[in-house]
Amino acid sequence: MPLSRRDFLQRTTALAAAGLAISPELTAKVHSSVDDAIRVGLIGCGGRGTGAAVQALSTEQNVKLVAMGDAFRDRLDEAYTGIETQLTENELDIARLDVAEEHKFVGFDAYEKVLPLCDVVLIATPPGFRPIHFEAAVAADKQIFMEKPVAVDAPGVRRILAATEEAKTKKLNVVVGLQRHYERLYTDGWIDMLQHGAIGDITTSYVYWNSGGVWVRPREPQQTEMEYQMRNWYYFNWLCGDHINEQHIHNLDVGNWVKQAYPVTASGYGGRHVRNGKEHGEIFDHHAVEYTYADGSRMISQCRHWNGASTKVTEAFQGTNGTAPAPGKLLTPGGYGLLDHDARKDPNPYQTEHDLLFAAVAAGDYKYADAENAAKSTLTAVMGRMATYSGQVVDWDAAMASELDLSPLTYAFDAPPPILPLENGYYPIPVPGETRVM
Numbered sequence: 001m002p003l004s005r006r007d008f009l010q011r012t013t014a015l016a017a018a019g020l021a022i023s024p025e026l027t028a029k030v031h032s033s034v035d036d037a038i039r040v041g042l043i044g045c046g047g048r049g050t051g052a053a054v055q056a057l058s059t060e061q062n063v064k065l066v067a068m069g070d071a072f073r074d075r076l077d078e079a080y081t082g083i084e085t086q087l088t089e090n091e092l093d094i095a096r097l098d099v100a101e102e103h104k105f106v107g108f109d110a111y112e113k114v115l116p117l118c119d120v121v122l123i124a125t126p127p128g129f130r131p132i133h134f135e136a137a138v139a140a141d142k143q144i145f146m147e148k149p150v151a152v153d154a155p156g157v158r159r160i161l162a163a164t165e166e167a168k169t170k171k172l173n174v175v176v177g178l179q180r181h182y183e184r185l186y187t188d189g190w191i192d193m194l195q196h197g198a199i200g201d202i203t204t205s206y207v208y209w210n211s212g213g214v215w216v217r218p219r220e221p222q223q224t225e226m227e228y229q230m231r232n233w234y235y236f237n238w239l240c241g242d243h244i245n246e247q248h249i250h251n252l253d254v255g256n257w258v259k260q261a262y263p264v265t266a267s268g269y270g271g272r273h274v275r276n277g278k279e280h281g282e283i284f285d286h287h288a289v290e291y292t293y294a295d296g297s298r299m300i301s302q303c304r305h306w307n308g309a310s311t312k313v314t315e316a317f318q319g320t321n322g323t324a325p326a327p328g329k330l331l332t333p334g335g336y337g338l339l340d341h342d343a344r345k346d347p348n349p350y351q352t353e354h355d356l357l358f359a360a361v362a363a364g365d366y367k368y369a370d371a372e373n374a375a376k377s378t379l380t381a382v383m384g385r386m387a388t389y390s391g392q393v394v395d396w397d398a399a400m401a402s403e404l405d406l407s408p409l410t411y412a413f414d415a416p417p418p419i420l421p422l423e424n425g426y427y428p429i430p431v432p433g434e435t436r437v438m
Contacts, residue, residue: 037064038361041118041142043111043133045070045079048147049124052177053079054086055351056122056145057096059358064096067103067117069110071125071230076104108411115140120361126233127241128152128407131159134371138163141170143361145354147177149249149378150371152241154402154438157379164371175357176370178253178377182356183349185328185341186254194258198330198338199319202258205299207251209243210312213305216279226408229417235281236427237385238406238418242283244270244388245381248303252384253377254315254327255291255299262376263291263299263383264396270388272429274306282419282427289384301384391432402438 038061042053045068053065065083070076080099087094105113111133115121123133123146130150137144144167151157167174180186194202217231233239240246256262268289275285286304293299302312317324322332328341360367379400386394386402408418421427 037062038120038358039064039066039118041065041067041069041114041121042079043069043114043121043123044125044129044147045076046124048177049122050079050082050086051350052122052124052145052147052354053083054090055354056120056358057083057087058090058092058351059355061358061362063358064098066098066100067105067114068099069105069114071106071108071110073104073106076106080104111136115142119143120145120358123147126230126239127246128156128233128239131156131163134160135163138167138170138172141172143172143357144174145177145357146174146371146374148253148374149241149245149381150176150374151378151382152237152239152245153382153404153406154379154400155405156407157375157382157400160371160375160378164369164375167371168369171366173357173360173366173368174371175353175368176374177350177353178250178370178374179349179353180250180254180327181257181370182353184346185343186257188328188341189339190324190328190330190341191257193330193339194317194319194324195260197319197321199317199322199324199332201295201297201320202317203297203320204318205255205258205297206316206318207248207255207299207301208312208314209248209251209303210310211247211305212307212309212311213275213285214243218279224413225420226413226415226417229281229419230413232279232281235279235283236417236419237282238408240283241378241382241406242287242385243305244284244287244289244301244303244384245378248287248301248384249377249381251303251313251315252291252299252301252380253373255301256373256377256380258315258317259293259297259299261293261295262380262396264294265292265393266290266380266383266387266399267393268301268384268387269391269432278421278425278427282429284388284430287384287388289387291380291384386437389430389432389435390437392437394437398438404436404438 040056120143121137127149150160219228229236270284270287272285289301291299324330330338383394383399
């Protein structure tokens with residue numbers, strides 16, 4: 001059904017009024033159904049959604065996946081088959097995959113139908129939809145796992161922050177897929193020692209996501225422009241927010257985590273040097289950003305999608321009394337090792353975040369509130385995009401207050417998306433000095 005943006009947003013708040021929400025006092029016991037299983041719903045059935053569902057079903061708790069929703073039926077079916085295959089290969093109870101045909105929902109409103117059926121919802125749709133789906137999940141009193149980033153623009157970030165306050169009031173666990181927060185390489189001493197001065201005051205942070213890029217899905221003759229962009233969501237800002245937001249947020253978040261702060265300004269440059277075809281939509285293939293924190297320290301950020309070039313995905317820090325050349329490592333000025341974490345036997349952090357979330361849900365505990373930090377690290381990435389697209393120095397407060405909303409006017413496959421190709425088939429590309437970013 002075609003939905004205007006106003007209708008689409010209003011319907012998210014109607015879930016509670018329609019009697020679909022559960023009292024906050026009951027959320028800890030909501031899974032005490034006939035078979036005492038924690039019922040899981042999946043919204044977004046791509047690769048990450050499939051992985052998150054398998055990880056949820058791999059926890060020690062009595063967990064069942066009972067509902068699935070996606071914009072496309074073929075993606076939903078592929079996810080169902082993939083989950084089934086992975087459960088079988090890992091010798092897990094196939095009965096945990098308990099999604100009846102009538103609980104497989106397709107379309108822009110599929111999330112509305114998933115939420116009433118579950119206790120815990122996994123939100124793995126493209127980032128542009130996350131504010132909508134997170135708001136609805138909080139309104140329906142669901143425990144939540146949500147992938148990163150959590151928005152693509154400042155209005156979306158503000159909506160996440162507002163819903164976060166409601167989630168805290170309701171004591172809803174929210175885990176966000178910034179999995180380094182659940183990875184021993186970071187949590188077994190490294191971050192804590194950096195925050196407590198093991199190498200002195202942090203003067204410079206270095207964060208990188210330099211890789212070869214991701215998939216491209218060819219345009220099919222029968223597709224509308226909306227469907228084409230939804231299928232290739234990575235290359236359109238209203239859906240993805242550019243790869244500085246979708247991928248590099250991990251490293252930017254670590255920089256913020258170490259500093260226990262968020263940057264006050266961002267400046268930099270970027271462009272399209274290698275991945276510059278029609279199929280690469282409107283996003284840049286490289287960004288280089290310098291962030292400044294209130295104490296005057298800098299975070300030097302690089303991310304690029306250049307196939308065949310060197311890869312580098314990591315973080316490092318320079319202090320007044322030593323260095324952290326890589327995650328898990330600390331050195332004195334003379335090169336003496338203060339910490340050298342061997343991560344070879346560490347558990348998978350993608351699994352750990354689900355293990356902890358579902359243990360808390362089963363125990364009726366409120367332990368995890370990741371959304372506020374995730375929203376502010378998302379704005380850090382969006383700030384960087386604003387700086388590279390505009391060529392201007394971008395201020396945190398101005399970025400947070402931006403009213404530039406990237407979402408479409410109508411959510412329907414026969415409706416126009418926010419950006420359309422030019423006559424030559426290419427999409428308009430941001431031009432520093434000209435492009436409006438606020």
